Amino acid sequence: MSSNTVKRILSSLSIFIILAFSFYLGRWAVLSLLALIMILIMDEIFRNFLKKKRLSFNYIFSQLSILIPFILLFFFQIDFKFDIYGFFVHWGLLNNIFLLIYLFLVPMNDLTLIERAKKRPFLLGLFYLPFLVCFGTILNFEMWERYLLALFVINYSMDTGGWFFGRKFGKHKLWPAVSPKKTVEGLIGGILTSACFGSLFWNYYIHPVNLYFFITFAIFAFLSQMGDLVQSKLKRQFGIKDSSRMIPGHGGLYDRADSVIFLAPFFVAALRYIKGYYIA
Amino acid sequence: MPRDPDFSNLSHVAVIMDGNGRWAQQRSHLRVWGHIRGAQVVSGIVQEASDLGISELTLYAFSTENWARPINEVRTLFRLLEKFLLRERKRLIDNKVLFRVVGDISVLPVETIELINELENSTKNNRGLKLNFAFNYGGRKEIVETVNKIIAKNEKVTHESIRDNLDLSEVDLLIRTGGEKRISNFLLWQTAYSELYFSSTMWPDFTPEEFKVIIEEYRNRERRFGNISRTSCLEKSNLVAIKNKEIIASLRGN
Numbered sequence: 001m002s003s004n005t006v007k008r009i010l011s012s013l014s015i016f017i018i019l020a021f022s023f024y025l026g027r028w029a030v031l032s033l034l035a036l037i038m039i040l041i042m043d044e045i046f047r048n049f050l051k052k053k054r055l056s057f058n059y060i061f062s063q064l065s066i067l068i069p070f071i072l073l074f075f076f077q078i079d080f081k082f083d084i085y086g087f088f089v090h091w092g093l094l095n096n097i098f099l100l101i102y103l104f105l106v107p108m109n110d111l112t113l114i115e116r117a118k119k120r121p122f123l124l125g126l127f128y129l130p131f132l133v134c135f136g137t138i139l140n141f142e143m144w145e146r147y148l149l150a151l152f153v154i155n156y157s158m159d160t161g162g163w164f165f166g167r168k169f170g171k172h173k174l175w176p177a178v179s180p181k182k183t184v185e186g187l188i189g190g191i192l193t194s195a196c197f198g199s200l201f202w203n204y205y206i207h208p209v210n211l212y213f214f215i216t217f218a219i220f221a222f223l224s225q226m227g228d229l230v231q232s233k234l235k236r237q238f239g240i241k242d243s244s245r246m247i248p249g250h251g252g253l254y255d256r257a258d259s260v261i262f263l264a265p266f267f268v269a270a271l272r273y274i275k276g277y278y279i280a
Numbered sequence: 281m282p283r284d285p286d287f288s289n290l291s292h293v294a295v296i297m298d299g300n301g302r303w304a305q306q307r308s309h310l311r312v313w314g315h316i317r318g319a320q321v322v323s324g325i326v327q328e329a330s331d332l333g334i335s336e337l338t339l340y341a342f343s344t345e346n347w348a349r350p351i352n353e354v355r356t357l358f359r360l361l362e363k364f365l366l367r368e369r370k371r372l373i374d375n376k377v378l379f380r381v382v383g384d385i386s387v388l389p390v391e392t393i394e395l396i397n398e399l400e401n402s403t404k405n406n407r408g409l410k411l412n413f414a415f416n417y418g419g420r421k422e423i424v425e426t427v428n429k430i431i432a433k434n435e436k437v438t439h440e441s442i443r444d445n446l447d448l449s450e451v452d453l454l455i456r457t458g459g460e461k462r463i464s465n466f467l468l469w470q471t472a473y474s475e476l477y478f479s480s481t482m483w484p485d486f487t488p489e490e491f492k493v494i495i496e497e498y499r500n501r502e503r504r505f506g507n508i509s510r511t512s513c514l515e516k517s518n519l520v521a522i523k524n525k526e527i528i529a530s531l532r533g534n
Binding site for chain 1: 300305306307308309310311313350
């Protein structure tokens, strides 16, 4: 085994232990961990994507515009007379639709958005806020551990399945301009792996599944891969490879979390709006 | 047949306040949040019941089975009862409400028990709406305890003695919100002849307007108590039944 592989395995193991320990401690620990991860991701974006200093208005405003609403919503349980979580879920979906449009319609060499983001980075906090709230929303469900794990299973099986099938059968490049290593075979294999493991997990730990669940999980897997591609495109346009070197062998936190962040609003929307998904 | 003049007399309404947790989860809120919202709905309904001239209202706040819920939820429900009492205390006294808690309250925190006793004492002479809170209440448990009470008094166990020894009177209308169609061990004896109304509205969304509509609907229903036409109460029906039994018996005697 190369030293990089050892590093990767050790890093994965530590991440798993941190996650498991916070799950064991309960809802508040997981909420705090999520908030911490979001702070670190924002830090990566500001330091490495935008090359900004920590002690600046933009940085502090962005961090606070995520943290304060999150704390008010989940730690102080502020009362709203309207469906506040629905508002954030829709906001997250809108952000995702925007990102998808950006992925498919904006040419690779069009850096208008990148320049805008560099000019007014204080808005980035508000862009990432709904994603964090979507994660918090999952933790409001009575069976939050299972739903959160289901989200991770779907996401992780997509990555792993994609990697495995891509290496074994990969012939046709998916989109070399955005992500040179991804193949069509990897995408299809990943989707199938993810739908299978997602269905199995759901079936044993949440609710008996049928074909509709399988199809939905396949769509989730596809969307998670799209999230990956969006971030690949953005990283390429920013001219960086990894978001940071925080996790040895893996790169940055954002590299690990990008697709699951993208998937979260879709997942919560399914829990809220598709009949039979959420079990009281 | 002449219409019974007092058929629409609605004296006792019981409500199962269900759907709080589900209401909250549908909005991606914590379950306990639904109970907090649900508690805010109660006073409006009590007011409406009083305005509609209902003489007794029983609310199912916590059943003997609700102990199976997550511990946080149980604690919240306990705390909400206390908060409700503190908040509504003055209004209950001002509106001459006769307040009572039925069920085993010995499990509650001492301060809450004192609060309940104090409020029950200071309202016991009121002649307005009778408001009963069923807390840690179970219908079967109540019947068993009542029968034991009668036996301890060395009385004969009969329909009448059980009726007279129960804490609550016969229920005319039982409303359950939240869409489930069950009685869930609530007032089993007293609901034998009640009209049932199941509303799909979750309790936090329940409004005094809907309550009024349900009461109107009840007043248009035909209660027969085993008779073939409208009858105002079970006792009237029983009188006819006794008379008929006598006639049949005398015919057989011939």
